[in-house]
Structures are given as structure tokens and as C-alpha cells.
Amino acid sequence: MHLFTRNLADLMPATAEITEALIREYINRAVTDVFKTMVGREPSFSTPADTPQQSQSLTPPDRPQVVGTVGFLGDVNGLVYLHLDLAFARLCTCHLLGMTEQELDEAGDEVINDAIGEMTNMTVGSFKNGLCDAGYPCKLTIPSILRGTNFSIEPISSAVRHVYFFDCAEHRVVADILMKSDDQG
Amino acid sequence: MRYKVLTVDDSKTVRIIVKKAFKPFDVEIFEAANGVEGLAVAAKETPDLILLDITMPVMDGVEMLTKLKSDPALKAIPVIMLTAEGGRDNVLKIAKIGVRDYLVKPFKEEVLIEKCSRVIDLKPVNEGPAKAKSILDPADILIVEDKPAIIQQIQEGLKHTPWRIKGVATQGEAIDCATKATPDLIVVSLSLPEDAAFTFFRMLRTNLKTKYTPVFALVVKTEVAQQQQAQTMGFSAIITKPIEMSELESKAAKAMNLDTSQRYYAINGDLMVMRLPEICSPAVLAEAATYLKPKFAEAVDAGFNKVVIDIHQVKSLHMGIIKLLFQAMQTCRDLAMHFVLVGNPQIISECKGFEDTRGWTFCDSIDDAKNTLSKAPVAVPQMAGASA
Structure with a gap:
């Protein structure tokens, strides 16, 4: 278990320690809230058989992925990557916007990117609101999107990584959280 | 008035979701992708409400x-x-x-609409002229009354209508029923304990689904203070106990905006029949009078020029009825329609007692009236009495 404490934590009685358990609780709540509210599907927290290595792809190598990224900056800094396979990204987009598959094909990839960007924004927003309320005020960055197949994201050495898997409607959603280690005590 | 709502969000997805949420309502949506655009649109359109994101480029x-x-x-x-x-x-x-409200994403469209409806008076969009519901169509009426005998009395009194009448005894049950499937009319007893009727009424008026549902107050005739309070609060109508069923039925039909003309006017073969019921209260006569000219004109327009004015069900004659009959006869003359009266012995006898109606002549039945009209001269009969 990773343990995070802030430098000023001891001086701020309202500030809770950012423990791995807290991060897990916040991201679990965030992912569940967003997928349940916006696409009507309830993800379940999943524990992978093996802990992925730093350079290892978090998703099956043969499945194209849409990855939303949103950062949070303030008293705690970090970045969250939300991985969805393309098929699930399309399904979520159709549900969010009330579109058919055919309408989505006509609308193009931009629409999927924007929808997944917004879902990531909501997820990270919900996650970081937990951090704010725990005494670590921070703000969101504007979402961006990565697309591709068989890729891995390698964090810089000063970042601490937390990876959480969720099963949702026969698809896997991965939340890859990188937090700057100087936010640790 | 069509409300204007401005959504300011860098995510096209959110702007589409907002548009989708407002689609059932008569609202014009404007979009902006950041604060600069938002200010420009706000200055140009002066919207009635702005939905504003925070993190934007x-x-x-x-x-x-x-x-x-x-x-x-x-x-x-x-x-x-x-x-x-x-x-x-x-x-x-x-x-x-200074903001009116704050909604954190993720959000449900219903919650967004509910919050917005507290700021602007959202009204459902009218998709073309909807077919008016008639007195012959089913409707759902919810009675909130803790005395089962009253519920039973209403169910019994309105059983000749196609209306589905459901009775509940408590405010909790009423809230459940009203929110699950919005009734067409709610009748709530003001004698529910702890002013529950007024609390329930306030709740109905703040809920978007029931905001425009007509709500009647049911109250004992002598409880004047409660009646005044209900009127002040905006109940759609007051129904006093003991309940006069024809009054309740008439007010209910009016509140539900039902076309009740079929009660009084119908096409029978090649002629139009105007029929008055057994008891002609002022409300009944007013309702019949409302439809008189339009219905007669509609009949003429459709090619009918014969009218049977049927009052054989009427128990007793009074000035209100006589006035309405004169109005009907005058309308017939104006529209060049032939007409006859159908009455019963009691009514015929009572007619002899009034100066103005003494000369009226009656047929005994609709068939008799049809025969008379089939022999009618081309010219419209002169009116001293009826043209039989």
C-alpha cells in the first residue's frame, strides 16, 4: 500500500492523509457515479490477477483504445488516464448523446473524443472533489484524448502510479492515476 | 413566451445533452464554447437562464x-x-x-430540468394541434381523502364516466401515486391531519410533472376559513361536502379541459340533436351554452340543416332552461336550420304556464321529430312556438 502525506498536513487539522485506500475509494466512487449516471451502467471494481508492470500495456494489445486524460493542479498534482476500448467508447457516446451507431459513424471520431473527454472530465472532477474536501484544493485541467492500440504509458520516476480496473457491461475500464511524488510527505 | 437558455461549456457533448434535456420544453437553446463567447451571446440574446461550466479555455x-x-x-x-x-x-x-444554483457533473437530465424549472417556468412544447380530449376519453383522477366513504361516494357518483378514480388515504401514498404517473386531476381533502393537504399542494406545484395538474380542494361547506386559504393558495376549484356530483363532474371536465359538447350535441342520422339532461344546474346550462353556436355552425358547415331540441329528460322547467332554448331557436333561425322540440308531459304542461312558452309545440319522441322534420317546408318556421 502506498502512503501519501502532505508537507503541511500536520499543520492543517482538517486535512486527511491521502492514503491508497482513500484514492481507491474516491476513484471507485467517481467511476461508478459517472458511468451509472451518464450511461446507465454500473461498473464493478475488479482486481487483476497480476499487478501490471510499469512498461506493460494496461489493456489487451489487440483492442483499439480511446484514452481520456485530465489533470488536477493545486495542493496536490496529478493526472488521470481513463482507458476505454473503442467499442465501449462508441457505446457510451451513443448513450450520452442519444445517437444510433449509424448516426455516430456519420458524426465521426471527433464526437467520440469529445464525449470520452467529457466523461473523463466528470470522473476526474468527482475524484479531485474528494481530494478538495479532504483538504487538498486543486483545479482541473482541460481534457485531452489519446487513441491507439497496444501502447503503454510510462510515468516519470517522480510520479507514483495507481491503477484500478473496472468491469462494465462486458468491457473493461482502466483508471490509471499518476500523482506527483513531491505531494508525498 | 419562449424562454431562452444559454449553455456555456467547452464540451460539445454537454451542450448536446443540455439541448436533449430541454427538447420536450418550449425553450430556445443558445450555445457558447467559452466565457468570451458566452458573454457575447448573453449580451446579444439576453437569455432567461445561463448554464455555466467552470473549466474552459x-x-x-x-x-x-x-x-x-x-x-x-x-x-x-x-x-x-x-x-x-x-x-x-x-x-x-x-x-x-452570485449563482442561482449549482449542479455538479455527472448529472441526470431530470435533475437539470428540475433545477432549471425553479428559475424559469418550463412548459411542454406543443407539437402541432393536439386532439382535444373528450368527455368520452378515459382520464385518471386521484382522490386524497382519509374517509373511505367519501372516496366510495365519488367513485359511485362518477361511475358512468370513463374516468379511472383512485383513492388514497395519506399524503405519502398521494405523493407516490402523483409522481409515478401524473393524474389528470387531483382532489384532496382539506381535512387531512396536520394541514397535509396544503403541504401536498405546495409539493405538487414545485414539481415539474404536476405543476399544471388541476387540484381541487374538498372541504365541508361551513369551513369558510379553509376554503379561503385554498383559494388564496391557488387550488383550481373548491368542492364542498356534501358533494354535488354533477357539480364535481362538470368542474372536473372543465379543469381537465375536456370537450364536453358530446353531452349535449350529437349527430343522429341526417339531423343534429341538442339534448339537455335531467337536472339542468346553472353549470350545466352554462356548459351547454358555451358549445351552442359553434356546434350549430359546425353542423351547418357539414351539411346538416335539421335540429331536434330534445328536453324530454328534463324534470322541471325554469328560466335558465327557457333562456337557453330561446338562444338555441334563435341560432337555428340565424343559420336557416329547421328545428322541432321533443318534450315530456310534465314539461309540456309547465310550458303552458309561461307567457313566452305557451305557444311552443312538442313532439313525443325523436322518431316523431324525425317524421315532422322530413315533412318540414323549405322555409324556416316562424317562431312563436316551435316549428313542429
Whole structure:
């Protein structure tokens, strides 16, 4: 278990320690809230058989992925990557916007990117609101999107990584959280 | 009046969701992708409500809100924040600048609409002229009354109508029923304990689904103070106990905006029949009078020029009925329609007692009336009495 404490934590009685358990609780709540509210599907927290290595792809190598990224900056800094396979990204987009598959094909990839960007924004927003309320005020960055197949994201050495898997409607959603280690005590 | 709503969000997805949420309502949606665009659209369109995100490129929502609130021309526009930024401190900071409400993403469309409806009076959009519901169509009426005998009395009294009448005894049950499937009419007893009727009424009026549902107050005739309170609060009508069923039926039909003309006017073969019921209360006569001219004109327009004015069901004659009959006869003359009267012995005898009606002549039945009309001269009969 990773343990995070802030430098000023001891001086701020309202500030809770950012423990791995807290991060897990916040991201679990965030992912569940967003997928349940916006696409009507309830993800379940999943524990992978093996802990992925730093350079290892978090998703099956043969499945194209849409990855939303949103950062949070303030008293705690970090970045969250939300991985969805393309098929699930399309399904979520159709549900969010009330579109058919055919309408989505006509609308193009931009629409999927924007929808997944917004879902990531909501997820990270919900996650970081937990951090704010725990005494670590921070703000969101504007979402961006990565697309591709068989890729891995390698964090810089000063970042601490937390990876959480969720099963949702026969698809896997991965939340890859990188937090700057100087936010640790 | 069509309300204008401006959604300011850098995510096209959110703007589409907002548009989708407002689709059932008569609202014009304007879009902006950042604070600069948002201010420009706000200045040009002066929307009735702004939905504002915080994290946006070019100009964020906090800056836009600050500028909006410092502009005398725009500062009165209500703003609801719709944002993923939901930390307590952020919310408090923004609330101080001045927002009407705060909705944290993810959000349900129903919640967004519910919050917006507290700011603007959202009305469902009319998709073309809807077919008017008639007295012959089914409707759902919810009776909230803790005395089962009253519920039973209403169910019994209105059983000849196609209306489905459901009775519940408590406010809790009433809330459940009203929110699950919005009734066409709610009748609530003011004698429910702890002013529950008034609490329930307030709740109905703040809920978007039941905001426009007609609500009747059921109250003992002598409880004048309660009746005044109900009127002040805006109950659609007051029904006094003991309940006069024809009054309840008539008021219910009016409140549900039902076309009740079929009660009094119908086409029978090649002629039009105007029929008055057994008891002709002032409400019944007023209702029949409302449809008189349009229905006669409609019949003429459709090629019918013969009318049977059937009052054989009427128990007793009074000035209200006589006045309505004169009006009907005059309308026939104006429209060059042939008409005859159908009455019963009691009515015929009573007619002899009034100067104005003494000369009226009656047929005994509809068949008799049809025969008479088939022999009718081309010219419209002169009216001293009826033209039989």
C-alpha cells in the first residue's frame, strides 16, 4: 500500500492523509457515479490477477483504445488516464448523446473524443472533489484524448502510479492515476 | 413566451445533452464554447437562464460569471453552474459571486430540468394541434381523502364516466401515486391531519410533472376559513361536502379541459340533436351554452340543416332552461336550420304556464321529430312556438 502525506498536513487539522485506500475509494466512487449516471451502467471494481508492470500495456494489445486524460493542479498534482476500448467508447457516446451507431459513424471520431473527454472530465472532477474536501484544493485541467492500440504509458520516476480496473457491461475500464511524488510527505 | 437558455461549456457533448434535456420544453437553446463567447451571446440574446461550466479555455466560467455580474445590463440573468468542479471551497467561492444554483457533473437530465424549472417556468412544447380530449376519453383522477366513504361516494357518483378514480388515504401514498404517473386531476381533502393537504399542494406545484395538474380542494361547506386559504393558495376549484356530483363532474371536465359538447350535441342520422339532461344546474346550462353556436355552425358547415331540441329528460322547467332554448331557436333561425322540440308531459304542461312558452309545440319522441322534420317546408318556421 502506498502512503501519501502532505508537507503541511500536520499543520492543517482538517486535512486527511491521502492514503491508497482513500484514492481507491474516491476513484471507485467517481467511476461508478459517472458511468451509472451518464450511461446507465454500473461498473464493478475488479482486481487483476497480476499487478501490471510499469512498461506493460494496461489493456489487451489487440483492442483499439480511446484514452481520456485530465489533470488536477493545486495542493496536490496529478493526472488521470481513463482507458476505454473503442467499442465501449462508441457505446457510451451513443448513450450520452442519444445517437444510433449509424448516426455516430456519420458524426465521426471527433464526437467520440469529445464525449470520452467529457466523461473523463466528470470522473476526474468527482475524484479531485474528494481530494478538495479532504483538504487538498486543486483545479482541473482541460481534457485531452489519446487513441491507439497496444501502447503503454510510462510515468516519470517522480510520479507514483495507481491503477484500478473496472468491469462494465462486458468491457473493461482502466483508471490509471499518476500523482506527483513531491505531494508525498 | 419562449424562454431562452444559454449553455456555456467547452464540451460539445454537454451542450448536446443540455439541448436533449430541454427538447420536450418550449425553450430556445443558445450555445457558447467559452466565457468570451458566452458573454457575447448573453449580451446579444439576453437569455432567461445561463448554464455555466467552470473549466474552459480562453475564459473560464468564474471569470465570465464575474464579468456578467459586474455588467448592469446582464447581472440580473440567473446563472446555474453546471460543472465537474464540486469541491466545497470552490462552490462557496462561486456562490459568493452570485449563482442561482449549482449542479455538479455527472448529472441526470431530470435533475437539470428540475433545477432549471425553479428559475424559469418550463412548459411542454406543443407539437402541432393536439386532439382535444373528450368527455368520452378515459382520464385518471386521484382522490386524497382519509374517509373511505367519501372516496366510495365519488367513485359511485362518477361511475358512468370513463374516468379511472383512485383513492388514497395519506399524503405519502398521494405523493407516490402523483409522481409515478401524473393524474389528470387531483382532489384532496382539506381535512387531512396536520394541514397535509396544503403541504401536498405546495409539493405538487414545485414539481415539474404536476405543476399544471388541476387540484381541487374538498372541504365541508361551513369551513369558510379553509376554503379561503385554498383559494388564496391557488387550488383550481373548491368542492364542498356534501358533494354535488354533477357539480364535481362538470368542474372536473372543465379543469381537465375536456370537450364536453358530446353531452349535449350529437349527430343522429341526417339531423343534429341538442339534448339537455335531467337536472339542468346553472353549470350545466352554462356548459351547454358555451358549445351552442359553434356546434350549430359546425353542423351547418357539414351539411346538416335539421335540429331536434330534445328536453324530454328534463324534470322541471325554469328560466335558465327557457333562456337557453330561446338562444338555441334563435341560432337555428340565424343559420336557416329547421328545428322541432321533443318534450315530456310534465314539461309540456309547465310550458303552458309561461307567457313566452305557451305557444311552443312538442313532439313525443325523436322518431316523431324525425317524421315532422322530413315533412318540414323549405322555409324556416316562424317562431312563436316551435316549428313542429
